Amino acid sequence: MPELPEVEIVRSGLQPAVTAARVTGVEIFDERSLRRHVPAAGSFTDQLTGRRILAAVRRGKFLWLPLDSGRALVIHLGMSGQVLLRTPGAAPDRMLRIRLTLEHPTNGELWVNFVDQRVFGSMAVDTMVATSDGLPGGYFGTGETDAAWQYRIPSQVAHIARDPIDPSFSSSAFFRALARKNTGIKRALLDQNLISGIGNIYADEALFAARIHYEQPAASLSRARAATLLAAVRTILERALAEGGTSFDAQYVNVNGQSGYFAHSLEAYGRQGTPCSRCGTLLVREQFMNRGSHFCPRCQRLR
DNA sequence: CAGTTAACCTGTCAGC
DNA sequence: TGCTGACAGGTTAACT
Missing domain, CATH: 3.20.190.10 (MutM-like, N-terminal)
Incomplete structure (x- = not known):
């Protein structure tokens, strides 16, 4: 899980x-x-x-x-x-x-x-x-x-960065680290040395919520857009937590073997071919880092 | 040095 | 009913 x-x-x-x-x-x-x-x-x-x-x-x-x-x-x-x-x-x-x-x-x-x-x-x-x-x-x-x-x-x-719901997480240090990164924003979100706890599902969900393309260079994001993205990350992680996490099958369960309900709330992950909840454009899945990236080609443009 | 890829594993499911 | 290939939520060692 x-x-x-x-x-x-x-x-x-x-x-x-x-x-x-x-x-x-x-x-x-x-x-x-x-x-x-x-x-x-x-x-x-x-x-x-x-x-x-x-x-x-x-x-x-x-x-x-x-x-x-x-x-x-x-x-x-x-x-x-x-x-x-x-x-x-x-x-x-x-x-x-x-x-x-x-x-x-x-x-x-x-x-x-x-x-x-x-x-x-x-x-x-x-x-x-x-x-x-x-x-x-x-x-x-x-x-x-x-x-x-x-x-x-x-x-x-010890080398793992603090996660975004840790009270000691430093937003300003995270923004500064992003500005120094010469790579795409999704790769940066998945880098546990920069910010921890985010994996493929919640990276796609947060980027969808913040309307950012997964290959947008991390350093190109304005402070305001980076702040929007971090806020989206926190909102999604907290909502998922409140709903017991994401389970597609019996594989991802709590200590009592029970599944969470957040899979019903996913807007992007695994939803390729279905309409975007904002604009109706069909969502797309692309291969990236040996895994899938799910996004709306209209709401999440590379700029 | 930083960025990127390959390797580590087993099980399930779609298509033939 | 098999068989094959694609795919799955992560991390890290070893590349370039």
Whole structure:
């Protein structure tokens, strides 16, 4: 469930279930799902077993669970990852790659199933480093203490930019970065080092809402047009979040296996051949960066 | 150095 | 009913 709204749905579902729980078991069914684990400091199983989980944090599409060891369990869903909470003894999920058994002080035992069809996602235990700006590393919901983990970030996530719904996101820094980019605006929106959390669906939706062609040079956008685009990005991400994310099929679900409803609200993505909701022109799909770009050839002109 | 492409994977679906 | 090819929501290493 890969873009920001879908990952946040997973984070918010995980938070009450895993916070304060202890890891009592680790089962690895497919080693490829540990691709991002850094084995130098110990095996994945050894790093997790017996550790207590302190919170559930997210930046962009990256999720991590800070541990009482000072490290964190980093989760990335890739293109097809799911995190499903199950009652111990439940029938195994299809394409189950990793299972954690947790013991929660009040809720008892729980299975956390990491399911991933394409195996582009991963789980990893990583060291934490201080955030470069001294601000919180990511979004962790309510229940703020002033714990050390808040101001730290897994080392493999440190290069990821803040996302546009992070209160510490700097709009002016983003506009300045765009002005320096010698590439098309969609490529820039998808660059997680510039702004994080946006993927192919929400990039197309935001560009449609802001009436900008995906190949418009990033540096050519006026400050006003860039501000319009950023506002569109935020509006769309927040609406998608409120509707439980985008699901076309059972692939993209929350921790309880339920789908979101935002697919009904998509104006551009996957709508090639259907009329633009503003002008009636038929929407177009073009190949770009090995994926589809969906847009209105009339509303979104290159200029 | 920055920008762009190829590779990593499995499953589903349309067309023959 | 198979078989084949296109396609799928991401990231990063290795190109140019």
